[in-house]
Amino acid sequence: MSRLNIELPGLSMKNPIMPASGCFGFGKEYAKLYDIEKLGAIAIKATTVETRYGNPTPRVAETTSGMLNAIGLQNPGLESVLTNELVWLEQFTVPIVANIAGSKVEDYIEVAEKVSKAKNVQALELNISCPNVKEGGIAFGTNPDVAGELTKLVKEVSSVPVYVKLSPNVTDIVEMAVAVEKAGADGLSMINTLLGMRIDLKKRKPILANRVGGLSGPAIKPVAVRMIYQVSQAVEIPIIGMGGIMNAWDVIEFFLAGASAVAVGTANFVDPFVCPTIIEELPQVLDELEVDHISELIGGSWK
Amino acid sequence: MSRLNIELPGLSMKNPIMPASGCFGFGKEYAKLYDIEKLGAIAIKATTVETRYGNPTPRVAETTSGMLNAIGLQNPGLESVLTNELVWLEQFTVPIVANIAGSKVEDYIEVAEKVSKAKNVQALELNISCPNVKEGGIAFGTNPDVAGELTKLVKEVSSVPVYVKLSPNVTDIVEMAVAVEKAGADGLSMINTLLGMRIDLKKRKPILANRVGGLSGPAIKPVAVRMIYQVSQAVEIPIIGMGGIMNAWDVIEFFLAGASAVAVGTANFVDPFVCPTIIEELPQVLDELEVDHISELIGGSWK
Amino acid sequence: MIVETMEIVGQRKIANNAYELVLKGQDLVSLANQGQFLHVQVNEGTDPLLRRPISIADINKQNAELTVIYRAGGKGTNMLALKQKGESVSVLGPLGNGFSITETNPGEVALLIGGGIGVPPLYELSKQLTKLGVTVIHVLGFSSSEDVFYEEKFAELGQTYVTTMDGTYGEHGTVIDVILKQGFHFDIIYSCGPTPMLKAIESTFPNKKGFLSLEERMGCGIGACFACVCHKKDDPTGTAYKKICTDGPVFAIGEVEL
């Protein structure tokens, strides 16, 4: 009997671990290192209507126990994702979470409608929170009405459940969560990156060509845990938690906060095997905690 | 000729380094370790009208490269601060920044009026951003109109310049900064702590008795630098920067971002001598950067 | 109270997850007293960020050496346990008030009650008391046989009773069980251990003179941050308070809320 399987809208996962969008490309690279069939699901890189090159480099900078990124949603574009990336992924049975982004509402709708029809896409992750795109991008993620409206429109055209990915760069995360739940979101995924910056002390300018970037990694974990703790008590829909997860114990903390599954991002760059390692270690951790099934821990810190 | 002296509204500092409010008490403890006369200024613990015990313990928790605190504004109260703490501090010539807090507007006004009359208080730091007090506290720091109104009222009664301490837990930090500048703030101090949480995995509940707490330390530095970078370009008033400063190079990063002075908080717990050490190291750092006076670096990343 | 870089001259495992660490310094050692603690930076860099408070277990002023005994459990103490002889750590200390021994007169009997990782500070205390001519009785409680340490060392100083919760070693049960069973006559209590144990001592011996050493999560360790406060017994819900790091960690029985 499995102790790790999790059933979420659209996602039937043998374990609650998925690589976070943007940290795993479309799976090809990590498939060279291990059998990605082991993963609970895969969140693929954000897809936009058009092919995007993204921001100029440098696109990443290291911070204390974290990193900044300003990739700028580089991706091959809807057509290529459908005909190349997703088709390649068909050889695996792992559920795919398609992260979708855009700068205009129409873009989101077009991508949502088409990507959600791909046979191996089991859920959409509506990225309303990418801090690295000038136009719109961020507004969607910071205004509850705008976010709700977008969610509603995407739900109308999507053939699969929609998870809305929330930005932590807001005054009231609960208000955002409730707004998208009301608008019909099937789940939430949180948190995206915190807006940050590092300055090159010799050159006297920001390290990132985009100047600001998204902070990820262990440094932001307490913020992620706090937001999931607050939101999970205010909504009925499940939460895919992320933000600084490095090991199996971190996963437990996210479950206790209120997450029903987790995504691992930055940690893949530190240890490319981190996802399978966590999946292997979770059973021992459950033993130590004297828990039969990981789902018993969901919201355990407030239930 | 000094390479470190900084002139700010109300604050004539021989160097731009001050301990951050709440991390240095009222100076007595650190005075046992070194001559606090060396400091550029001292930001004392938040003062409220009434004597406050604060939150139950545990009040602190460690995070990766950071810490959470939920002290809850414990302080001896206005009267005692005036008659004991500030009087004791009169033996030093270091300018005192009085951090003031409250849950009601009237409280702020009363503390501001009286504390600002103390002979060694050179400036007020209006703490509208303490994440650890239930009532009000946070609203002042997240709503531009409320913050502006409070600033105006405090300015009216204050006998010294007023620095408004901004909370990073907002969607638009620039909007907040501009609002309090319009309301008459003489300067800004930023950032206060990010709301976070850590969960005890065995006990399955938040480590802090207050559940949520304020995240400080190196983990939040990129957020602080980003916010100062944005705000310093949008306002005319000077910024006292803080958030994760551990050494002299970090100070340079804050200056390049747009700060005119800095406060050091959490680092005092790691190394109680960190402030004098930074003050000693700054001249060599300026040499390496081939800069005569530290003020030349203010806003250097965008000017 | 100073900051000193102290060299690790000894590090050995003395029980299940319990390590004895011997640190060599200079001035800091000469200032140290029984019951005070050290704020130890287990690692350079920012993770772990905070220092770890650890009680002084043994003071050797001639060799300028301090011994501490710690349980390796979390991130910081696990790192400390990896440190090798020859390496050094930054130590802030000595901190806190320590155990007062002036109240105790030669010929009197002191009952020293230790629980688990609260046992260490009682060792230096016992040495000082015996030196004063005080008769010491030690009751040391541990969870299980593999957790027991320093029994012989305490035995050299006075009667020593070890008890384990699971009965796998010594007496079976709590320290209170042993004390009541043995029906000791004693003049003063000194204790350090988990809060439930300290509470039990207070309620069992309400009228006894004595001192308890408390624990709390700390920030600065020197009284500046207000992380480690506790209420006073006479004002349990009011604004009066004591700082465990500076007013404590040792308090007279009945002085503060446990």
Next chain:
Amino acid sequence: MIVETMEIVGQRKIANNAYELVLKGQDLVSLANQGQFLHVQVNEGTDPLLRRPISIADINKQNAELTVIYRAGGKGTNMLALKQKGESVSVLGPLGNGFSITETNPGEVALLIGGGIGVPPLYELSKQLTKLGVTVIHVLGFSSSEDVFYEEKFAELGQTYVTTMDGTYGEHGTVIDVILKQGFHFDIIYSCGPTPMLKAIESTFPNKKGFLSLEERMGCGIGACFACVCHKKDDPTGTAYKKICTDGPVFAIGEVEL
């Protein structure tokens, strides 16, 4: 491409802030080729968080040893420089395409141009080329005399010209100055160094066949995060791109925007 814990069997300072690090492993070494790089985790824990990309300077398959040469400057490389013989580091590699030597025929002349910390990967390359019977000419540029390293080792393989920007050692000026002054005859260029140098090479020898090794800040190092992309020459502002970590770090002259 694998992850292997490699033991440090050699670590020595060979120039101003430049260290030669010899790593012993197993399978990883057998996969390594000239011009590829390693993604090195300089420390356990989370600070520094990211791995550091460092080129392979020398490959010794018999002993399963790899040599890298790095400049200690920032947080991570400074930590790496403190590592002692006997300690080990986690290495992800070998990564990238490496220098192709199939285009070069025995008897031909290859001009190897290195700048500063871009010099190391040229050493293994030169060994491979000479083994093929290719004649190699090395032009190695450094900022100053105390930065110079590996001159003799390169000299054993072929003509070697060292130049310093401040003229404190060897020729005075840029590598381009030297090349033009000497007026070498050569069939192919291989180069690694600062971007301005690579640009100068491209503009000075527009019609030469050759390969350039590029640098960019990296996240994953394996092609998954899109941190390290660059534009293609034929589409300088478009959406076409190359990933330096996987399509590179080596590109044919004229292939990508520098």
